[in-house]
Amino acid sequence: MISKKMSDALNTHMNLELYSAHLYLSMSSSANTMGLKGAANWFTVQYREEMTHFFKFYTYLVDQGENIALLASKAVPNKYKSLLDMLEQTLKHEQLITKCINELSEQAVQEKDHATQIFLQWFVTEQIEEENNDRDLIAKLKLVGDNGHGILMIDGEMGQRVFTPAPGTPVMI
Ligand code: OFO
Numbered sequence: 001m002i003s004k005k006m007s008d009a010l011n012t013h014m015n016l017e018l019y020s021a022h023l024y025l026s027m028s029s030s031a032n033t034m035g036l037k038g039a040a041n042w043f044t045v046q047y048r049e050e051m052t053h054f055f056k057f058y059t060y061l062v063d064q065g066e067n068i069a070l071l072a073s074k075a076v077p078n079k080y081k082s083l084l085d086m087l088e089q090t091l092k093h094e095q096l097i098t099k100c101i102n103e104l105s106e107q108a109v110q111e112k113d114h115a116t117q118i119f120l121q122w123f124v125t126e127q128i129e130e131e132n133n134d135r136d137l138i139a140k141l142k143l144v145g146d147n148g149h150g151i152l153m154i155d156g157e158m159g160q161r162v163f164t165p166a167p168g169t170p171v172m173i
Pocket of ligand 1 (some may be wrong): 016017020053130
């Protein structure tokens with residue numbers, strides 16, 4: 001059993017994970033319009049990962065006997081100046097998610113809610129990887145040059161990304 005306060009906070013975050021999915025799906029579409037098929041692939045994979053994050057929260061709340069609430073989401077941006085702009089927006093968004101996960105973890109500790117602490121542990125670790133991936137791509141793009149040649153090189157690398165759900169992940173897509 002989890003508290004109403006904890007359940008509400010997890011529900012709010014579950015909706016933020018859905019927003020993340022929509023944000024990256026929109027970025028995939030924007031990358032495609034720029035002719036960046038590799039980046040479009042990378043963001044589609046990111047979209048699918050975010051859907052698994054959403055379903056992890058969904059499943060946890062349902063397993064705790066909660067009735068989830070899907071909240072109205074704000075429109076996601078779909079205009080970006082460049083690939084670098086998209087990657088920097090991605091890192092900024094992931095830093096926000098990290099902050100939210102840390103706040104949820106803090107609340108679980110304060111409430112002595114051990115089950116939620118364990119549930120959130122996966123996300124604490126995942127956020128290190130998420131931010132790291134984004135920082136790597138930004139650094140590489142700046143290194144090779146945010147220009148035609150550099151962008152095509154990074155686009156090729158982004159095209160290699162494959163969706164591989166973590167073991168035990170509920171995949172409902
Ligand atoms: Fe990108 O980690 Fe979920 O939101």
